[in-house]
Amino acid sequence: MPDDAQVTRRPGGRTAHTRERVLSAVAAILTEEGFDAVSVDAVAARSRVHRTTVYRRWRDPGGLLADALDAAREQAWEPPDTGSLRGDLTAVNAQVIEALTGRPPVTTALIAASFRSPAAAHALRAFWEDRYARAAVVVTRAIARGDAAPDADPRAVLVAATAPLFHELALMRAPAAPGLAERYAALAAAAALGG
Amino acid sequence: MPDDAQVTRRPGGRTAHTRERVLSAVAAILTEEGFDAVSVDAVAARSRVHRTTVYRRWRDPGGLLADALDAAREQAWEPPDTGSLRGDLTAVNAQVIEALTGRPPVTTALIAASFRSPAAAHALRAFWEDRYARAAVVVTRAIARGDAAPDADPRAVLVAATAPLFHELALMRAPAAPGLAERYAALAAAAALGG
Incomplete structure (x- = not known):
């Protein structure tokens, strides 16, 4: 050589x-x-x-x-482990907000591109599904602690916590209000207790 | 004349x-x-x-x-009144799903256009904010019935119910799974009780 x-x-x-x-x-x-x-x-x-x-x-x-x-998607990522479901979801939400408001705005640009390119749309979906699958442990840990109902659906709880951020920041283009991560994390955590 | x-x-x-x-x-x-x-x-x-x-x-x-x-936005619209928060949110969600999966796909096309045109983005935000404001009565009625905590935030509860549908159908391009409207309505209704 x-x-x-x-x-x-x-x-x-x-x-x-x-x-x-x-x-x-x-x-x-x-x-x-x-x-x-x-x-x-x-x-x-x-x-x-x-x-x-x-x-x-x-x-x-x-x-x-x-x-x-x-x-x-190939990059290492593990969900936070704060000791409570509400804390974990707040930490996940803080990461989503950072991705959606960071400079340069790569995430928002990729979302925009997904409406132009089926290949990008497919890859974006695979990326998010992978993150939801990896984050599911946040909810299964909560079930084990009694912090969520035994039949709580991990993916639905995670989508309930994070989807409002995509809606507010990416679709409605609202600024990131103080307490935004916590607000929807708290609602999703309360919902998870309801089962 | x-x-x-x-x-x-x-x-x-x-x-x-x-x-x-x-x-x-x-x-x-x-x-x-x-x-x-x-x-x-x-x-x-x-x-x-x-x-x-x-x-x-x-x-x-x-x-x-x-x-x-x-x-x-100028068209008459009133939220459903089914007698329960979970029922009302399920009915609202069914309308969102219909809008996002209907043919021709006007709503999805407008969301896509909002990433190309600031004027369309602004108008889309105004449209959604108007709908959330009009639908707030669903949550205030629930508070009056004891179906939601006294300090439940109407807009946050409505966003918690509907945002997962935009996330699943418009951003992740998943097909509308059976029970989708009900699933996130139930989570948001449980969250509203938690306050």
Whole structure:
């Protein structure tokens, strides 16, 4: 193996490095210029990855956005463990608010893109389902503690806590009011006790 | 006044009739072809209203979409009165599901358009806030009956009931599962008792 290949070797290898460069170009173009600007050519130019490589591996804007979401899904994530259902849901909600109000606004841009690209919509759904599945332990722990009814449905409780944030911040474009994370976490926790 | 003006007179007058024609053209183009196809020229052609009139009154695609939402907001609407909070919220949720899954998919198309047009986003928010304000009586009636805690926040309870439907159907593009309206209505009603 020639010396220069040694020098450029990274954890995950060249391919992982190329993917990182391409996906950070996707995020930058999406948040700065919007979905219409995400093209194979623009991503190739910004990432300095050859356009043939980008085209062969990602094909089109939908493929690029879907892979950005898949990469987010592959990242390690565990739900918080605060000792109470209300506390755990508040902490999860705080993360959702951070994602929806953070700069650059990657999450909101991906939601917007999901209305333009079926591939992005599919990947966004897979991302959220994965997070709900990983967070289910928050509710099963609460059931074990007697902090939720035995027949509480983990996914429904998590959706009840988080969906109002997507509704307020992404669909209604309201500013994040103080106490927003806690308000809907408290309602969902009360609902979970009701079964 | 000449006779032919008498013949074409309608409740609300010529202007109201022009608006109806323009807005039904907007809805048809939006649901059949999407936001990119909604232009002053396309709407003028489809509605057979002169393009100068469309341009003068609605200006651009954002203005056309915003007025379509304003027209929906102006329509009479009262929340259901079933005798219980859970019943009322289930009935409201059934209406939301119908709006989100109906054909043609006007509501979903308007949500998608709100990510492209600030005017449409603003009008969509006004539409929803108006509906939440009108539906608040569902929760205040429940408080009077002892069906909800005295300090239950009407808007938060309504958002808790309805937001999961927007999340599941509009953002996650899940099919409407049987019992969906009831599931999140029951959770929100249980939460309202918790205060």
